[in-house]
Amino acid sequence: MTSSVSSATITLEVLRYRPGRDQAPAFQSFQVPYREDWVVLDALNYIKDQIDGSLSYRWSCRMGVCGSCGMMVNGTPRLSCAAFLKEYYPATVRVEPLEHFPIERDLVISLDDFMQKLPAVRPWIVRQDDRPLDAGEYRQTPAELDWYKQFSMCINCLLCYSACPVYELEPRFIGPAALALVARYNLDSRDQGREQRQEIAAGPDGVWDCTLVGECSTVCPKDVDPAGAIQRLKLSSALEWVKNVVLPWGRR
Amino acid sequence: MKTGRSSEPIWWLLFAVGGTVAAFLVPVHIAVGGIAGPAGWIPQAFAYDRMVGLISHPLSRLYLFALISLSLFHWAHRFRYTLAEGLRLKASWLPIPIACYGSAIVGTILAAAVLMRL
Ligand code: SF4
Numbered sequence: 248m249t250s251s252v253s254s255a256t257i258t259l260e261v262l263r264y265r266p267g268r269d270q271a272p273a274f275q276s277f278q279v280p281y282r283e284d285w286v287v288l289d290a291l292n293y294i295k296d297q298i299d300g301s302l303s304y305r306w307s308c309r310m311g312v313c314g315s316c317g318m319m320v321n322g323t324p325r326l327s328c329a330a331f332l333k334e335y336y337p338a339t340v341r342v343e344p345l346e347h348f349p350i351e352r353d354l355v356i357s358l359d360d361f362m363q364k365l366p367a368v369r370p371w372i373v374r375q376d377d378r379p380l381d382a383g384e385y386r387q388t389p390a391e392l393d394w395y396k397q398f399s400m401c402i403n404c405l406l407c408y409s410a411c412p413v414y415e416l417e418p419r420f421i422g423p424a425a426l427a428l429v430a431r432y433n434l435d436s437r438d439q440g441r442e443q444r445q446e447i448a449a450g451p452d453g454v455w456d457c458t459l460v461g462e463c464s465t466v467c468p469k470d471v472d473p474a475g476a477i478q479r480l481k482l483s484s485a486l487e488w489v490k491n492v493v494l495p496w497g498r499r
Numbered sequence: 500m501k502t503g504r505s506s507e508p509i510w511w512l513l514f515a516v517g518g519t520v521a522a523f524l525v526p527v528h529i530a531v532g533g534i535a536g537p538a539g540w541i542p543q544a545f546a547y548d549r550m551v552g553l554i555s556h557p558l559s560r561l562y563l564f565a566l567i568s569l570s571l572f573h574w575a576h577r578f579r580y581t582l583a584e585g586l587r588l589k590a591s592w593l594p595i596p597i598a599c600y601g602s603a604i605v606g607t608i609l610a611a612a613v614l615m616r617l
């Protein structure tokens with residue numbers, strides 16, 4: 248354990264904002280010990296424990312699962328529990344709250360916008376008729392699971408929203424993670440809620456806002472590929488539009 | 500967050516089909532008609548009478564019409580978002596789509612007029 252401990256240090260520039268006390272967000276520098284096996288989150292925990300207990304940030308699992316520790320690390324949206332100091336050492340590491348979200352305090356952002364959008368896309372299995380419990384579970388083959396599995400890996404870390412230039416320009420855009428969830432449930436063989444999600448997904452703030460920049464898929468720590476999910480939704484929505492408009496007798 | 504269907508699918512479909520057409524066919528036309536032809540590599544193929552004969556066939560006219568029109572719609576959609584994002588305006592701000600898709604529609608009509616008179 249102690250073998251990697253040395254006297255080397257690394258500098259963290261952390262954006263601070265304490266409402267009621269600070270006029271505006273400003274950087275504060277901290278010197279922390281440099282350890283090869285430390286991630287940015289370890290360095291923040293060191294600051295909080297040893298230097299300034301008032302530093303605020305979110306984290307929980309420390310292993311890339313809970314999705315709560317997203318931050319801008321040197322300008323890139325990262326999970327701070329997965330961003331190793333050795334990627335940056337000996338240079339200074341600049342830590343900021345996720346971009347495109349209002350700052351609540353220090354590195355803590357307000358999640359209100361996403362929390363409003365999330366239930367709007369109905370990210371659960373929707374059934375027209377729920378089977379009675381004794382009819383057993385809804386069965387699914389491994390092939391059917393593969394259809395949506397990748398899109399179900401999302402941990403709601405919001406790195407993709409921070410990376411998305413369209414979300415920056417049009418904050419009403421439903422955005423990458425929520426639209427990836429639309430694809431995830433639409434592609435689930437047990438689900439029957441596609442029609443309901445379509446109102447939002449193909450509406451004025453839905454998939455058509457996306458210009459396939461692809462940054463969401465680049466920064467996603469779970470390889471969800473929200474950009475790919477959105478492209479699929481565009482194609483299926485457009486084909487449905489053709490069916491409804493060009494061949495109205497084909498439906499209804 | 501608004502709900503409801505929008506008119507975007509048609510523009511996106513034209514954009515998508517136009518992109519495929521532009522990416523696969525336009526380079527062929529540039530290579531054949533823009534480089535090989537003027538360079539005189541295949542002089543007999545570009546004789547005036549042969550070209551007129553080829554182009555005035557109804558199927559060639561239909562092909563050229565689709566090629567020109569779809570490429571224009573592809574451009575219009577791209578340019579709309581380039582303008583909207585470059586100028587930091589909303590992509591749905593009406594004058595931009597009207598100008599872009601309008602130009603493509605005008606171009607399509609002009610192409611039809613020219614092709615019909617060939
Ligand atoms: S899609 Fe990826 S980047 Fe976006 S919230 Fe989910 S896990 Fe995070």
Ligand code: FES
Pocket residue numbers: 306307308309310311312313314315316317326327328329
């Ligand atoms: S602390 Fe849970 S993902 Fe980083």
